[in-house]
Amino acid sequence: MKTPTTLAVLLLALVVAACGGASDEAGTSSDAPKAAGGGASAKLSLVAYSVPKPGFDKVIPLFEKTPAGKGVTFSASYGASGDQSRKVESGLPTDVVSFSLEPDVTRLVKSGQVDDNWNQNEHKGIPFWSVVTIVTRKGNPKHITTWDDLLxxxxxVVTPNPFSSGSAKWNLLAPYADKSDGGKNPQAGLDYLSKLIGDHIKVQPKSGREATETFLQGTGxxxxxxxxEALFNERAGEDIEHHTPAHTFKIENxxxxxxxxKHKAQxxxxxxxxxxxxxxxAWAEAGFRPVDTTVFDKFTAxxxxxxxxxxxxxLGGWSKVNDELFDPDNGSVAKIYNKATS
Incomplete structure (x- = not known):
């Protein structure tokens, strides 16, 4: 004989079974919780290199106001590009990655965490870009505007460590490409980097953002x-100015x-x-060069x-450049750094 309490418990169980529970994997199940706008809610984890935070601070709120972004929230982690890539490779739960350079995505393609067609769209997986520039104290007291002036x-000179930071690789590739005539004379490029690294780079922060903070605090x-990054800090009122050399390097992020x-659609x-x-x-307003030429034309100033x-x-692509210049054991730049610190 069932007691009233027993009957109540059975009835509650039947109601729960009929309704079904919300999935913990929002966006992958029809049972995912629904946002007010009708889309599935989700919290996206963004793992990024340090410098584009001002851009994401503009882009994310705009996306959340769109029909596709209704109910979507974000958690974001920023740090040195190579370190961030290795964290994702090691299992850090992530939905979207934003890195300084392609090899940090390639690492995740090799691990099976990013599809190998990630860069097959019109812009080759690059939503924004920039150029390598020289940042000086306000008034440029030492009159530094060219690569030769650095010597x-x-x-x-303050620049990050190229074995943790993507920014550092771009920074070194700019004068290397110019002095080597696009890689046609690699020894000329390496001779320049030997002087720069051996005689003028005294500190090596882990990331582009840490390098900026080091410089703003008075080092170098x-x-x-x-x-x-230079535009962001100038607009924030920092006592600096930037000078882009006539010959510089395209940074593609x-x-x-x-x-x-778990929320792949979002x-x-x-x-x-x-x-x-x-x-x-939004990217252009944050100081990044947009890949949409129509938008770019509005920001040429x-x-x-x-x-x-x-x-x-x-220079032959990232595979060649990484192997020949930045391989930790055999790369030419790695050998220069080892010699400089030995």
Whole structure:
């Protein structure tokens, strides 16, 4: 004989079974909780290199106001690009990655965490770009505007460590490409880097953002950096100015969806939004060069065209560059750093 309490428990169990529970994997199940706008709610984890935070601070709120972004919230982690990539490779739960350079995404392609077609869109997986620039104290007291000026006696240069930071690799590739004539004379490029690294780089912060903070705190005469980082800090009122050499390097920063994401549809919608006119405008306002030429044309005053813009393709692509220059054991740049610190 069933007691009233027993009957109540059975009835409650039947009601729960009939209704079904909400999935813990929002966006992958029809039972995912629904946002007010009708879309599935999700919290996306963004793992990024340190410098684009001002851009994401603009882009994310705009996306959350779109129909595709209704109910989507974000957690974000920023740090040195190589370190961030290795954390994701080691299992850090992630939905979207934004790295300084392509090899940090390639690492996740090799681990099976990013699809190998991640860069097959019109812009090759690059929603925004920048150029390598020279940042000095306000008034440029040492008159530093060119790569040769960095080698003046007594000039101290701040740039991150190339074995943790993507920014550092871009910073070194700019004068290397110029001095080697796009890799045609690699020894000339290496001779320049030997002087720069051995005589003028005294500190090696882990990331581009840490390098900026080190410089702003008074270390060094020159900071090598992304143009967008320089613009951000100038607009914030820091006592600095930037001078982009006539011959510099195109910085292409990839963004990709992680294929193990529990919210892959929302993650892809967020990535797609970055390429939209609204998303591209937000990136431009944050100091990044948009890949949408229509949007770019509205910001040409902020982004002057260099006389010569070297690219990674001019040097044979990332696979060649990483092996020949930045391999920790056998790369030419690695050997220069080892010699300088020995």
């Amino acid at each position: 003046k006696p007594g000039v101290e 005469d020159v900071l090598l950096s992304y143009e967008n 990839p963004v990709a969806v992680v294929n193990t994401s 993650a892809q919608a967020f990535l797609d939004f970055m390429y939209s006119p609204e998303g591209q405008t 902020d982004f002057p065209a260099p006389e010569k813009l070297w690219t990674i393709d001019d």
